[in-house]
Amino acid sequence: AKMFRRVLTIVQAHCKLGLTATLVREDDKIVDLNFLIGPKLYEANWMELQNSGYIAKVQCAEVWCPMSPEFYREYIAIKTKKRILLYTMNPNKFRACQFLIKFHERRNDKIIVFADNVFALKEYAVRLGK
Template sequence: RVRYHCVLGLTATLLREDGTIGSLRHLVGPKLYEANWMELTASGHLATVHCVEVRCPTPPPYVAAYAQCKARSGVRTDIEALNPHKLWCTQALLHYHTAVKRPADKVIIFCDSTHAVRRYARLLGVPFME
């Protein structure tokens, strides 16, 4: 059961890694509008995308715990998300985009784990949505 009066779903694609694409229509209703991203970028509505890959090492205790978990388990997802090196990188990126860069950027941090996103929000001092 959805606990909200209104749900707005914004997505770049109708693809989901968790295989729950079928539930989107039930949760947020049918797609109402679709826009071409190249037209939106050309008209100034979307920022130019700059992709950067950041590789974070995994501490040995996390590697050991990860190896003992069943594939696709919630615990495994939390171990992946709560890697302290990922938290540090997230903190550094958040600081750069909100405190160093001018004008400051608006930032959204996505995470596959509700447990992990709560912890990130608490440690980074930012609000979160489930």
């Protein structure tokens, strides 16, 4: 929401189009959308889109990636914004992501990697040659 708001203040346009896969947010910033781009004009049922072949079938799994003891000690010791970088760049998280990407590439699946942190995504892409 913060980046979306920033883009809207920089880019001057006659009309704006906002696309989202979900109108659910944990921080209640969804109420800002009406002010930022106007009311919702259309909503599709994701199950109907999936059954019609417009979107992929979804399979979700939670993967826990504990930090190594050394990494965790440094993470606990830091009280600055660097702490966010440490948990996003957890080497075990990177290895899990790398494994999942390779697994799905072998199956010729389409892959999207989501993250809260753009730095992590860019770094993963560089390290994985993507």
